[in-house]
Amino acid sequence: MLRKSQSRSERAQLELFYASSADPAPRDAQDLMAYPFFSLSKTHRTRPIDYDVAGVVIRVEAVPEHGMATIWDADILIWAASHLVEARDAGLRTSRLMAATPYEILTFIGRGVSSRDYQRLKAALDRLQSTTVATTIRQPASGRRHRFSWINEWVERTDHRGKPAGVELIVPDWFYRAVLDDALILTIDRAYFSLTGGFDRWLYRVVRKHGGRQRNGWRFELRHLYLKSGSLSPFKRFAFELRDIVRRQPLPGYVLSIEVEIGGKTLLAFEPASVPAPCGQSVDGLVLSGTRPIVPSGTGVSCYREPKPALTPRTKRANRTLNLESNSESNSCSGRAAVNNAAPADDIGDNDASSGTAS
Structure with missing residues (x-):
């Protein structure tokens, strides 16, 4: 439903496009799932994200007042994409100018509806509006960059008692065009909103984007995943958190495992959850003390004995395919030197895997 906006x-x-009060399936933009556009930590981040790999250039900048938009703030963009596609x-x-009540947005993304949650929603909108992105993704000329903010502007409306009555926001043209192209949108599991860790949320989006529902799953080199995380x-620390996720198996719809190639290269492998994990649990969830920290996928039935030395033993005859088909740069590390997100050794305290509701 549309009407003319009266603003100058x-x-x-x-x-003005009014988001339906219906509950559409959550949908995410593939570009946002595949690349480092958001902070993975609730810590106030102002340090830019610089990504330059295989011809894809991204720079994300924040202002000190609000800090960089986080992966929890990105839930608002998932809400917007879901309603635009549904309409x-x-x-x-549809229109880039969208209107809804805070209640509708918060309930869609699995948040509470207290006054504190409303304040957090407004803080998230501020971060989305003040965070700027410059990228070469989907630009017609090589090297040309498109610069935008995740929200061009937003307006809060209140009723005669001063209570929140609704918000209006404008999503950028770059995002809007991606959403309206079927090939650039993926439906995600609603359980995604229940993931409390920023690392867990980021990894789910990467796996969902690149793995899809391929029967045999895909593999990623850990070093390249590190680049993609920002x-x-x-x-x-990144590798430690990744192994912890493999141990916990929190990602809805997917089973994760660690594989090590002959040359010592460590890979993260993932496949649809319809293929049961070893022992029905995480890869190394039932391993006795003294067993190697990483148990290859395909470990024997009981998991109580250390497997004989072998290269990622599996019941299948072939290793998973490297993820080259869905994204040409998925396993490329050629641009590693140009990515400047690694923190100094004394910065290890800024853990990107924080949990809980975004503030």
Whole structure:
């Protein structure tokens, strides 16, 4: 449903799209799932994200007042994408100028509806509006960059008693065009909103984007995943957190494992959860003390004996395919030197895997 906006700003040139009160399937933009656009920590981050790999350039900048938009703030963009796609599929006109009540947004993304949650929502909108992105993704000319903020502007409306009555926000054209292209949107599991760790949320989006529902799953080199995360943590801390996720198996719909190639290269492998994990649990969840820290996928039935030395033993005859088909740069580390997100050794305290509701 649309009506003319009365504002004299950019809003005056757009028609107002009211998000339906229905509960559409959550959908995410593939570009946002595949690349480092958000801070993975609740810590106030102002240090830019610089990513330059295989011709894809991204720079994300924040202002000291609000800090960089976090992966929890990105839930608002998932809400927007979900309603835009739902309206388009229903034959309704859509617009970059969207309106909804805070209650509708918060309940869709699995948050509470207390006054504190409303304040957190407004803080998230501020971070999305003040965070700027410059990227070469989906630009017609090689090397050309598109610069935008995740939200061009937003307005809070209140009723006669001063209580929140709704918000209006304008999503950028770069995001809007991606959402309206079927090939650039993926449905995600609603359980995603229940993931409390920033690291868990980021990894789910990467796995969902690149793995899809491929029967045999895919593999990623840990070093390249580190580049794709934009994390401030040192690589050793990153690898530790990744192994902890493999141990916990929190990602809805997927089973994770660690594989080591002959040359010593460590890979994260993932496949749909319809393929049961060893022992029905995480890879090394039932390993007795004294067993190697990483138990290869395909470990024997009981998991009580250390497997004989072998290279990622599996019941299948072949290793998973490297993730080259869905994204040409998925396992490329050629641009590693150009990525400047690694923190100094004394910065290990800034853990990107913090949990809880975003503030």
